[in-house]
Amino acid sequence: MGALLTATGITKYFGGLPALQDVSFDVLQGEIFGIIGPNGAGKSTLLHVISGVVVPTRGRVLLKGRDITGLKPHRICRLGVARVLQTPRPFPSLTALENVAVGAIFGRRDGGSQAWQHAADVLAFLGLQDRAAVAVGKLNLQEKKMIEVARALATGPELLLLDEVMGGLNPTEVEETMHLIRKIRDAYGVAIVWIEHVMRAIMGIAERVMVLNYGEVLALGSPAEVARDPRVVEAYLGKA
Amino acid sequence: MWLIALLIDGIVQGLQFSLLAVGLTLIFGLGGVLNLAHGQFAVIAGMVTALLLDQGLDPVPASAAGVLATGLFGFLVDRSLLLPAYRYSGETRLLLGLLLTLGLSFVIEGFLNYSVPYVALSLHLPWPSVRPLGIPVRTASIVVSLLAILALGALLLFLRRTPLGKAIRSIMQNEVGAALCGIDPARMRTLIFTLGALLAGLVGITQGLFASLGPEMGLELTVFALIVTTVGGVRSIHGTIAAGVLLGIVHAFASFYIGAYVTFIILLATAALTILWRPSGLLGYWT
Amino acid sequence: MSTTGSWLRYATLPSVGLVLACLPLAILGSALYARLATQMLAYIAYTVAFNLIFGHTRQLFLCLGALAGASAYFSVILTRELGLSPWLTVLLGTALAAALGTLFSYISVRRGLGVIFLGIVTLAFSLMFENLLLGLRDLTRGETGIVTKGLGFGILGERWASYYVFLGLLLLALALYQALVSSKIGLALRALSDDELAAELAGINVVRYKVLAAGVGSALLGVVGACYAYYNGYVNPSIFSLVGVDVVVLVMLLFGGMGTLLGPVLGGAVFTVVNELVRPLGPLNLLVYGALLIVLFLAFREGLVVALRRATGLPLP
Numbered sequence: 001m002g003a004l005l006t007a008t009g010i011t012k013y014f015g016g017l018p019a020l021q022d023v024s025f026d027v028l029q030g031e032i033f034g035i036i037g038p039n040g041a042g043k044s045t046l047l048h049v050i051s052g053v054v055v056p057t058r059g060r061v062l063l064k065g066r067d068i069t070g071l072k073p074h075r076i077c078r079l080g081v082a083r084v085l086q087t088p089r090p091f092p093s094l095t096a097l098e099n100v101a102v103g104a105i106f107g108r109r110d111g112g113s114q115a116w117q118h119a120a121d122v123l124a125f126l127g128l129q130d131r132a133a134v135a136v137g138k139l140n141l142q143e144k145k146m147i148e149v150a151r152a153l154a155t156g157p158e159l160l161l162l163d164e165v166m167g168g169l170n171p172t173e174v175e176e177t178m179h180l181i182r183k184i185r186d187a188y189g190v191a192i193v194w195i196e197h198v199m200r201a202i203m204g205i206a207e208r209v210m211v212l213n214y215g216e217v218l219a220l221g222s223p224a225e226v227a228r229d230p231r232v233v234e235a236y237l238g239k240a
Numbered sequence: 241m242w243l244i245a246l247l248i249d250g251i252v253q254g255l256q257f258s259l260l261a262v263g264l265t266l267i268f269g270l271g272g273v274l275n276l277a278h279g280q281f282a283v284i285a286g287m288v289t290a291l292l293l294d295q296g297l298d299p300v301p302a303s304a305a306g307v308l309a310t311g312l313f314g315f316l317v318d319r320s321l322l323l324p325a326y327r328y329s330g331e332t333r334l335l336l337g338l339l340l341t342l343g344l345s346f347v348i349e350g351f352l353n354y355s356v357p358y359v360a361l362s363l364h365l366p367w368p369s370v371r372p373l374g375i376p377v378r379t380a381s382i383v384v385s386l387l388a389i390l391a392l393g394a395l396l397l398f399l400r401r402t403p404l405g406k407a408i409r410s411i412m413q414n415e416v417g418a419a420l421c422g423i424d425p426a427r428m429r430t431l432i433f434t435l436g437a438l439l440a441g442l443v444g445i446t447q448g449l450f451a452s453l454g455p456e457m458g459l460e461l462t463v464f465a466l467i468v469t470t471v472g473g474v475r476s477i478h479g480t481i482a483a484g485v486l487l488g489i490v491h492a493f494a495s496f497y498i499g500a501y502v503t504f505i506i507l508l509a510t511a512a513l514t515i516l517w518r519p520s521g522l523l524g525y526w527t
Numbered sequence: 528m529s530t531t532g533s534w535l536r537y538a539t540l541p542s543v544g545l546v547l548a549c550l551p552l553a554i555l556g557s558a559l560y561a562r563l564a565t566q567m568l569a570y571i572a573y574t575v576a577f578n579l580i581f582g583h584t585r586q587l588f589l590c591l592g593a594l595a596g597a598s599a600y601f602s603v604i605l606t607r608e609l610g611l612s613p614w615l616t617v618l619l620g621t622a623l624a625a626a627l628g629t630l631f632s633y634i635s636v637r638r639g640l641g642v643i644f645l646g647i648v649t650l651a652f653s654l655m656f657e658n659l660l661l662g663l664r665d666l667t668r669g670e671t672g673i674v675t676k677g678l679g680f681g682i683l684g685e686r687w688a689s690y691y692v693f694l695g696l697l698l699l700a701l702a703l704y705q706a707l708v709s710s711k712i713g714l715a716l717r718a719l720s721d722d723e724l725a726a727e728l729a730g731i732n733v734v735r736y737k738v739l740a741a742g743v744g745s746a747l748l749g750v751v752g753a754c755y756a757y758y759n760g761y762v763n764p765s766i767f768s769l770v771g772v773d774v775v776v777l778v779m780l781l782f783g784g785m786g787t788l789l790g791p792v793l794g795g796a797v798f799t800v801v802n803e804l805v806r807p808l809g810p811l812n813l814l815v816y817g818a819l820l821i822v823l824f825l826a827f828r829e830g831l832v833v834a835l836r837r838a839t840g841l842p843l844p
Contacts (some may be wrong), residue, residue, distance in 0.1 A: 315751030346774070349817075474643075
């Protein structure tokens, strides 16, 4: 299978300070691609660049060969890249179903009359069908996170960007979320780029892992290869 | 001769713009509230002074009382009306601050127009003019300039030399949290708001010396202060002071040569274009 | 609940129309009341426009009067100087207001101006407009203004006919508003007023919808402003001043309730009465408006419609 996403030489400066330096990688179709690194390594900035929130100083992002660098986030979303934010930010004045429908109506190329059905399907897939008519303010944090995931899935993505979804979860919940991520990939056939600093989870299910440190790629390969890499052990695992 | 007289008028008027606008800049930079009642504060000082003069008080103590009364009013506004705005942050605080002070400006203006509609402050000095180097200069211009320069100088000294002043500047420029400087943000906000009100009060007096001040002039003064703050940079104290003098000169010459309406339009357009072109202010780097 | 909801959604607008259409019967041909009622309709329509611009997308336009006035003066001057039909020039004025509002919104969204900067830019525009009117004396006759009687807009010269013209305009505006907010555009507006970044990431073109809301709102300000110029018999700068329009509309919207269909109608109706009650106070009515602005923003920010929803348990639109 060919590369779905190709990033070459991504570099981003914030007021003269480098947040990302010459980061290159590609993501295959249907792959779970993990990105790890300590806080401040540039993981979130990289997702910002891919989803169009931040324009890189240098470098290109290609989606199935098409240059998407510098496009506005809503265009990139419609081209098939959906983003789940670190802290869930569902729209408080909408119900759960309306939240998801926003993704289905505005984020899909083929939105149209099917959109509400799509939204209901995704909600059911995540087991939230009973909460459809509830205002999201009344949901608990885990349910809000799921609404966020559902909204992203409803946009019909080929690539799903997950930002530290494991934060604050206990071991059982981490286990459940790992299971869910595999289930999403298998059911929707999406590739997943997933950044995290909970190492164990990402090493368990990612097919390939990239390690970022001070905005640079330290290592890239299968979880086993990366875990053996002496630079990774020194810079990251050594301290963990 | 005309040119020099115009230039002097412009500088004197400009220094007063600076005094008024620098308070606006400080209050906005520190508290996140754009005080749309700032011009009305100047009017309060003028009206209090005028009423005390009517009671037979001498001009100097009457003026001092007018300025202090305005400072006290500012203090009370900060500790009461603005508390709900301070409870929020970000856009909500900006919006709430804007609308609450807009409401306050109408309350003040409505009250003054109702209670003292025909009172105006007009202070006269014993010698109307002097002729240094053969150029006739109004004594009022000299006194107003001296007052403004003294006040601005004291303010700059306070901001540069005292630890509290340095903390205020660093918070305004780098948006460092006040807590990091070891200072209670609420008390600092109140201090700056009161200081801004005192400076506005002083402008009320200098306007009375320079020309005359009526109860209906609040909105106009607020708008001039807004223009100066915008052009100078909403976070820049030096930029605001420089912009005040510069726009004062532009104002004097343009009013003389092309008329008041066009002048006002030019100043407003300068402010609007500054926001669109360089929101941190044309003179924003001068800090 | 959802059946009551949809029933109310369809019934509200016709009920408002019916009540307002019968209002002339209740006030029995008094010229003063006819004038107040027509003025009320114009202000409610202004408030509907501001509801789109500020209530739904949080764009603080402090140039409502100036946009309405720009349309009014443009139309009147074209009609008077060039002899064009007022029907045509009202459309041209409306287009001018829509273009200006769209421009302000587009620039502010693209430049990322916050509420303060957009407020200052639009306030500056208001004051520039006012000074332009005062300065271009040959064209505008300064403070005295221009007489619009006899410029050919006959129907707006008759007392009750013009009331129904404004009622028609208002009902059109309300219908358009309801169609907008219950379509997918309304969903986009609700989402982006909650969280612009999340909306953009979910595929909503935030720039387009904010500009659209501002453009439609400004066009509405324009058409009402221009019609008001002919109805009123003359135009002068104070009819479209910041205090005369923007502050009043802000108070009406806050009191009625932002982001609702009924809010502008109820807010406009109540404040037309309040305004008449405080008129004898003379200069004090400015004080009353200032105090109301403060009190409403501090204690009653959700507005009358939300309070009524809570009191009656009905999902009022």
